[in-house]
Amino acid sequence: MISKATTVEQYMSELPEDRQAAFTKLRNTIKKNLPKGFQETMGYGMVGYVVPHSKYPAGYHCDPKLPLPFISIASQKNFIAVYHMGVYAKPELLKWFTAAHAKASAKKLDMGKSCMRYQKPGDIPFDLIGELAGKMTPDDWIECYEKNFKR
Numbered sequence: 001m002i003s004k005a006t007t008v009e010q011y012m013s014e015l016p017e018d019r020q021a022a023f024t025k026l027r028n029t030i031k032k033n034l035p036k037g038f039q040e041t042m043g044y045g046m047v048g049y050v051v052p053h054s055k056y057p058a059g060y061h062c063d064p065k066l067p068l069p070f071i072s073i074a075s076q077k078n079f080i081a082v083y084h085m086g087v088y089a090k091p092e093l094l095k096w097f098t099a100a101h102a103k104a105s106a107k108k109l110d111m112g113k114s115c116m117r118y119q120k121p122g123d124i125p126f127d128l129i130g131e132l133a134g135k136m137t138p139d140d141w142i143e144c145y146e147k148n149f150k151r
Helices: 008-013 017-033 085-089 091-104 125-132 138-146
Strands: 038-042 048-049 069-076 080-084 115-118
Touching: 008 017, 008 038, 008 048, 017 069, 017 080, 017 125, 048 138, 069 085, 069 138, 080 085, 080 125, 085 091, 085 138, 091 125
Parallel strands: none
Antiparallel strands: 038 048, 048 069, 069 080, 080 115
């Protein structure tokens, strides 16, 4: 499910009623914990947090016209998703997160390379997601990105 919303507010207003409170809490948790320098935006039909061109003019290698993505959150058909590029690019961060998730949640972690999926809004470990959001500054992410992805 890709939203056609062009603003975060529009995206939020289109959420299913049973997900609105949890998604709002997730968004607020990320915004509260995310280091300064990231910017909230819409991208790929999701709410995203990016390194803006003003900080990283080269942009995203897949499409340099786009800012460098870092975290995205989305209400998908069967789950709420948190996409965090840092856990994809930094093995030690992934190791920390998977261990911390096992302690923070009774639910088994449903995860792809950068995507954590939560089928029930009540399953989201908000404090842990907030802690994860605060683990990398824009400069940390740029350094990691250039080391791992930029050719």
